[in-house]
Amino acid sequence: MTNAKQIGLFYASTTGNTEDVAQLIAERLESLVQLHDIAVEGVAAMQQYSLMIMGIPTWDYGELQEDWQECWQAIAEQDFVGKRVALFGLGDQMGYGEWFQDAMGELHQLLTSIGATLVVPWPVDGYSFEASRALTDDEQYFVGLALDEDGQHGVTEERLDLWLPQVCQAFDLQQGG
Numbered sequence: 170m171t172n173a174k175q176i177g178l179f180y181a182s183t184t185g186n187t188e189d190v191a192q193l194i195a196e197r198l199e200s201l202v203q204l205h206d207i208a209v210e211g212v213a214a215m216q217q218y219s220l221m222i223m224g225i226p227t228w229d230y231g232e233l234q235e236d237w238q239e240c241w242q243a244i245a246e247q248d249f250v251g252k253r254v255a256l257f258g259l260g261d262q263m264g265y266g267e268w269f270q271d272a273m274g275e276l277h278q279l280l281t282s283i284g285a286t287l288v289v290p291w292p293v294d295g296y297s298f299e300a301s302r303a304l305t306d307d308e309q310y311f312v313g314l315a316l317d318e319d320g321q322h323g324v325t326e327e328r329l330d331l332w333l334p335q336v337c338q339a340f341d342l343q344q345g346g
């Protein structure tokens with residue numbers, strides 16, 4: 170047994186928004202979640218978990234946030250068969266609506282390619298953007314929870330309240346337990 174907590178939450182954050190959300194999630198799923206800032210720790214600990222949440226912001230017109238970029242190859246070399254992962258992304262639909270949440274889409278693709286099972290897509294209703302590479306094939310959902318602290322900060326907690334129980338269910342866990 171390498172870690173008592175059942176869910177590893179891996180994130181990186183340039184200006185703090187993704188980190189703030191990671192902390193909100195850790196508060197809500199207190200006894201279940203262990204936080205891992207990949208800028209500090211890298212991604213080796215991903216091997217310890219079969220259940221993970223990952224948080225990634227999009228930067229620079231559809232690009233990966235820099236710490237995720239640095240760890241990309243190290244993730245690509247891992248085997249995620251049998252692992253379940255829920256994603257959340259940070260983006261700005263008003264400011265960067267042509268590339269909204271693209272990095273979350275890239276991460277979804279990478280994890281799928283190494284065998285992960287991705288869980289809990291999130292409906293596109295309630296957002297306004299031009300294009301996103303983080304959509305499901307039918308374009309009715311994002312591949313994970315899309316958060317926008319720049320333009321929709323006021324609904325972040327509400328979105329988490331709806332999304333987290335679905336994540337726990339997809340992970341076969343009791344929230345708060």
Ligand SMILES: Cc1cc2nc3c(=O)[nH]c(=O)nc-3n(C[C@H](O)[C@H](O)[C@H](O)COP(=O)(O)O)c2cc1C
Binds near residue numbers: 181227234269
């Ligand atoms: C220079 C710059 C480029 C950005 N590019 C994008 C983008 O292409 N797509 C997007 O959805 N958001 C974009 N954003 C918005 C960030 O993803 C958003 O502010 C996010 O909350 C930052 O998360 P962090 O504080 O965890 O780094 C950009 C922000 C800045 C300042």
